[in-house]
Amino acid sequence: MSPKKINIKKINESNGSLSIFEFKDSIPFNIKRIFTVNTKINVSRGNHAHKKCHQFMVCIKGKIKLITHDGKDKNIYELVEGDDFGVHVPPTVWAEQKSINKENILLVIASEIYDESDYIRDFNAYLTFLNK
Secondary structure (H helix, E strand, O other), X not given: OOOEEEEOEEEEEOOEEEEEOOEOOOEOOOOOXXXXXXXXXXXXXXXXXXXXXXXXXXXXXXXXXXXXEOOOOEEEEEEEXXXXXXXXXXXXXXXXXXXXXXXXXXXXXXXXXOOHHHEEOOHHHHHHHHOO
């Protein structure tokens, strides 16, 4: 399964906008955890893959470069505050986030609760895992 850009329903009104995340339309998995990652400029975060956890990532402040690798192909997404899309990062896809602006907040919606044994934190170990 490859990463997928998914549009978020957005309603623009005269006094602002409303972004709607609905299960099965925007989020293609059951949600068990939601967290934010606040990063400073030029800082790299993530740098891991999950064995079974799905993630949906959207920038809620600033600008973030999301780099994914599925063992063969590398994809780069630019996530910007106010965008009407997020990226579904399925299990077994390596993901790295790089902040571009001074202040950045990434919203991550996950299919699993935190479990350290689900993480693959070394890229060479990740490639070995994929080849099994």
